[in-house]
Amino acid sequence: xxxxxxxxxxxxxxxxxxxxxxxxxxxxxxxxxxxxxxxxxxxxxxxxxxxxxxxxxxxxxxxxxxxxxxxxxxxxxxxxxxxxxxxxxxxxxxxxxxxxxxxxxxxxxxxxxxxxxxxxxxxxxxxxxxxxxxxxxxxxxxxxxxxxxxxxxxxxxxxxxxxxxxxxxxxxxxxxxxxxxxxxxxxxxxxxxxxxxxxxxxxxxxxxxxxxxxxxxxxxxxxxxxxxxxxxxxxxxxxxxxxxxxxxxxxxxxxxxxxxxxxxxxxxxxxxxxxxxxxxxxxxxxxxxxxxxxxxxxxxxxxxxxxxxxxxxxxxxxxxxxxxxxxxxxxxxxxxxxxxxxxxxxxxxxxxxxxxxxxxxxxxxxxxxxxxxxxxxxxxxxxxxxxxxxxxx
Numbered sequence: 001x002x003x004x005x006x007x008x009x010x011x012x013x014x015x016x017x018x019x020x021x022x023x024x025x026x027x028x029x030x031x032x033x034x035x036x037x038x039x040x041x042x043x044x045x046x047x048x049x050x051x052x053x054x055x056x057x058x059x060x061x062x063x064x065x066x067x068x069x070x071x072x073x074x075x076x077x078x079x080x081x082x083x084x085x086x087x088x089x090x091x092x093x094x095x096x097x098x099x100x101x102x103x104x105x106x107x108x109x110x111x112x113x114x115x116x117x118x119x120x121x122x123x124x125x126x127x128x129x130x131x132x133x134x135x136x137x138x139x140x141x142x143x144x145x146x147x148x149x150x151x152x153x154x155x156x157x158x159x160x161x162x163x164x165x166x167x168x169x170x171x172x173x174x175x176x177x178x179x180x181x182x183x184x185x186x187x188x189x190x191x192x193x194x195x196x197x198x199x200x201x202x203x204x205x206x207x208x209x210x211x212x213x214x215x216x217x218x219x220x221x222x223x224x225x226x227x228x229x230x231x232x233x234x235x236x237x238x239x240x241x242x243x244x245x246x247x248x249x250x251x252x253x254x255x256x257x258x259x260x261x262x263x264x265x266x267x268x269x270x271x272x273x274x275x276x277x278x279x280x281x282x283x284x285x286x287x288x289x290x291x292x293x294x295x296x297x298x299x300x301x302x303x304x305x306x307x308x309x310x311x312x313x314x315x316x317x318x319x320x321x322x323x324x325x326x327x328x329x330x331x332x333x334x335x336x337x338x339x340x341x342x343x344x345x346x347x348x349x350x351x352x353x354x355x356x357x358x359x360x361x362x363x364x365x366x367x368x369x370x371x372x373x374x375x376x377x378x379x380x381x382x383x384x385x386x387x388x389x390x391x392x393x
Contacts (some may be wrong), residue, residue, distance in 0.1 A: 010085045012094035016206065017221040019086045019094075022078060023203040025226040026196055029072050036063060037072075041193040043133045043152065060182075062189035070164055073192050077165060079199055080126055088122045091202065098215055108212065114205050121198055129153035133190070136179055150175050155187030244268040246276070269315045274301040283363035285313050290356040298349070302363045311361060315339070317346040319361070325372045326365075334374060 010018075031037050044061035063069040078084040079091075095115070104112045124130055135149040150172075158176020161169040163184060169177065176184050209215040225231035245265040247253075253262055266272060275282055283300040298314040311319040321334040338346030353359055359374040 012097045013216075015085055015090055015094040016215065017217055019091045020203065020206060020217055020221040021224060021226060022075070022086055023199050023206075024222075026072070026075050026199045027203060028227050028230075029075060029196070031063065031068060031072050031193075032196055032200060037193040037196045041190055041197055043190045060186045062186055063193070066185070069189065069192070072196060073160065073164060073188070076192055076195050076199065077160070079195065088198075088202070089119075089127065092119050092122075095206070095209070095215065104214065107214070111205065111208055111212070111214075114201075114208075118198060118202050118205065125153070126195060126198075136183060138178060147175065147178060150179070152187040153191060155179065155184050156191035159184035159188035160192075246272065271299065271301045271312045271315045274303070274312065275299075280364050283311055283361060285311065285319070286360045286362070287353060288358050288360065290358070295357070296352065300361070300363070302365070309363075309365075311363070312339075314349060316342040316349055321361075321372070326370055 026032060040061065040063050046059045046061060048057045048059075049055070078086050079088050081087060084090075092115075104115065129151060132151040132153065135151050136155065137149050138146040140146050154172050155176045157172075158169055158174070159181075160166075162174075162177055163181065176187075206215065206217065210217050225234050243259065244267070245259040245262070246268050247262065247265050251262070251264060253259070259265060260267070278301075281302045283302040285298045285300050286294050287296045287298075288294050300314070300319075301312045303310050303312070305320075307323050309321050309323060309325075311321075313319055316339055318337045318339060319334060320337070322332050325334075336346075336350055338350075360371060361374070362369060362371045364370070
């Protein structure tokens with residue numbers, strides 16, 4: 001028979017600081033930020049009557065976005081699980097441990113009332129669950145009871161343990177399975193919105209206690225990121241010098257080996273990364289002699305922009321051509337541009353395209369392979385370089 005590992009005893013100071021961090025995560029949730037928890041914290045329903053036959057229609061008012069509500073509930077769960085270090089009664093005890101009996105009430109009556117109110121709210125609504133908004137009972141077709149009354153709090157717990165974080169409800173939580181999903185979610189919506197309000201309220205109380213020097217909480221607990229957006233903002237933009245290589249799946253770099261020396265590696269460049277994300281954008285630019293013999297091929301990546309194709313060639317220059325080149329009626333001449341920082345290499349590559357050479361570009365578009373040819377006029381253009389013109393498809 002296995003034994004549960006004894007949980008470590010956590011000092012009151014650490015309990016409070018852990019609470020601050022996790023409560024900030026609740027406060028950051030979208031349903032708290034936009035005021036939805038206040039809107040849905042009370043059990044509500046709308047009742048409408050038909051003027052024709054007098055029939056009544058009842059509709060429950062619940063958090064409409066179920067997936068978002070589930071994410072809030074998972075952030076709240078540690079505050080109501082007895083084994084968790086931030087189970088709210090443990091947080092209350094940790095706060096009280098820093099104050100002698102009635103010390104807070106003597107110094108700050110308003111803060112004492114707020115703390116007592118939070119303690120009583122949790123005790124009655126979330127621990128003892130003796131404050132019931134409503135209760136449900138199953139009846140048979142003849143109207144005879146098939147179950148005892150089940151409180152909304154029990155139904156909310158049943159939703160949590162049956163439909164959300166577990167699939168094995170025990171004891172009274174298992175009773176909720178008899179009532180169906182709608183009844184469980186209808187109970188859970190206001191119940192956990194109430195809990196969110198209580199947790200955020202307690203965070204405000206702790207902050208006030210710190211500001212008045214009744215408690216001390218590290219700056220880290222108040223400032224460490226509790227959402228990805230905060231973490232990203234805190235990290236800022238990091239520029240790292242170095243190179244990145246891409247290897248076949250399963251490659252294990254030998255200890256101490258330089259990346260460029262490992263077989264099968266490809267240096268990650270803008271073009272390579274584009275091709276990884278969009279393999280259909282693969283293209284090839286081939287240079288031909290006047291005789292028709294190929295003399296060089298360069299990898300390229302094709303992207304679409306308005307009414308043009310833009311090809312990133314060998315990571316050093318871009319070729320922009322009108323889409324009409326495929327039909328033999330281009331609206332403008334092709335344009336070569338050097339990529340920023342690669343001007344020297346781009347110039348050298350462009351010179352290799354010069355007359356009497358011609359270029360062929362092959363790529364995928366519209367579900368099939370496409371190609372077009374570019375020829376260079378023998379006369380220099382205004383800038384002294386050969387001028388490309390569109391050729392045949």
